[in-house]
Amino acid sequence: MLRIRTVPRLLLSAALAAGALAATAAPATAATTTHTSFEDRLRAIPGVTVTGVTDKGGHPLYSLTITQPVDHRKPRLGTFEQRFTLWHKSSAKPVVFYTGGYGLSDSTREPTTILDANQLSVEHRFFGPSVPAGPTPWDKMTVWQEASDEHAIVEAVRPLYDKGSKWLATGGSKGGMTATYHYRYYPQDLDGVVAYVAPNDAVNADDRGYERFFRTVGTRECRDALNAVQREMLVRRDTLLPKFEATAKEKGYTFTNTLGTTDRAYEFAVLDQVWNFWQSGSASQCDTVPDAGTVSDDDLYTWSLDHGLSIYEDSTLGANSSGPYYRQAAAQLGWADLAFKHLKGVRNHPDIYQPNSVLPADMRTRYSGKAMHDVDKWVRHDSQRMLFVYGQNDPWSAEQFTPSKRDSYKYVVPGANHGARIAALPAEEKNAATETLRRWAGQ
Template structure:
């Protein structure tokens, strides 16, 4: 629970729309070894692909694109939307990194792209940002599922493989790593390998023992005690600190009526998230900054909290154009950490608030179904091939990990790292081993 619309294309009838969607893969297969000079032409010949602009990145062409996708891949004739993506093209015979940010369009150069000097395709997740159907279809959140997004990515990789002919490796960070894993599970023939960074795996949403264990072992006993005491004091002093929160909300234009409901509920939710956020983005080196809960004044406690994990959830960032689609997925499929907060039980006022539906507008709320994620977990453990998972030792999101199979698949944990765990921060021996594996998968020296 952390802080983390183009018009539909109109077909000329059922047969025309179905042919457009079915033809993308076939069209890509017909493309033969394009030279760099005619990449744009090749892209424009893919049914449903539009070249929005062409720029340059580090001396290579950089294409901003949209691609027509079915709103529902099981009923493609019923409507479509345009999904945003970018292509950074270096050479057709180089490997291609398929980057799924998991949210809006993320275009930074990935760790993997740098390691293997690859082309990079970046895609915006369906129902995020501008990749949301227009009209009533855009409000049908039942089509925001892991299988539907995996199917979007399947169609796109099939469409582009005729242009980028080298090995394809999927990657992503956090929710992007989860999404890359779901793509591999549902369409294992698309990618040659997957490297997922800090990808949570809440395979059993009713069992949060992994998260509970994390918060009783992370860092040092002294740091854990200080953080818990500061968090508790934020609720003990609610009457003194809530007016400060309300003043900040007024200054920032924050409202809560459509999601959490009141400033009191929004304040408590932010306090509950505080220790999680401290470890997600901080390190043990930040422990000395934690104020003494017994002696700190109200201003000192409140100001420290705002800089170390006190994250405000407001209507403006939780609807259709913000992080709302993520919380919809968490509420219905991805799951969430329903922490017990034993040290706060007697000072909480809203005991059932800590779940994703609390931060969603009413129209976006949903019921949880474990089937898809539990199925992915079983598949990764038993049938997944050429999969690598990188986690951070002190990252709460890494408390529930994917367990890779024995089929040329691996898992690494970066010592002392948080949610920004990187290949480059692995111990030298493990780093060399991981890079060697990735290069073998990508067929590069």
């Protein structure tokens, strides 16, 4: 399961902020008036609407929508408006095409900073307001359909930039996956991809990489302490479940449409706890792990809330917030179905740890691994100019893409979690990765 209580929540918050910016965009400033001819050309693109423009660092940030077919193979089935933004600096500079894989975020990405580039940021189809009217056709939210959305945006916007301008795609986590899928289906769109902490669940039934990660991450003492706390959370279910229910009541959380009961929601949250600790935390926090044998109920529950006990509830699932991700995971992306051997005998719901559990009935689906197998094979053998960055202590980095030998590279940031970045690599590797990006960008 993709743990979305940290990075994706930030992405979604940024998307809401970007939407608010678009709705209340200020008149063009002095910085934007110098780009009047560019803006006129932008406004003239068929199917593209400029919904607002504001200033970002002395350059115009355009908020836009583009009319996309619900099904690129059958355009007659209808359309929807997909949001994107364009931070324009110069038609001669490279363009970084960023997708977070969720709602819209126009936060400045690391490759954009390294290259002093323009940045085009896109909202993934069927997240936020980028949805068709009426019931959402979830079967049309495939990796190929989104890649085709992004291809349409590239084709629409590329003519505004110089012929020699290079285009590099980037994204983190699900965004890194999305950038990779775009490149697989439309390699002519891009001059390279920089994918951060992008999971590669090429064989969904094979979770040995994840199991190996949890057997080796950090120190044995830390792993044992975390496993003991996780088990104790279920051993003390009778006394801790009322605390969980009180939290849910205080926050207004419900579980009726997705997980069903508070007991199921509680167990699901506990199963995610150790994963979340490593995804967002660090080995330096191991000293905070309480002694499972002596810690009080109150202290155990409070520590867990602060260290990985993410609550999955109706308002952020289904068609809302992160729900569309779980539909994608259930249908194509895959998930980690961990064995949890240390929890034997204390689980009430042994089959709960899979994405359909957090989806309403009308969004549940069957998994097909065809697309993931195809992408994995292409990245290994046929791709070129791909750079992957992973975190040593990030559970999502346990199943990685293997780049080809065709001007492609993979780096692992020592001690890093799901926020691994090029800037945190050892100096020699950082310099090599940076030089690679600049070479791809023609700098």
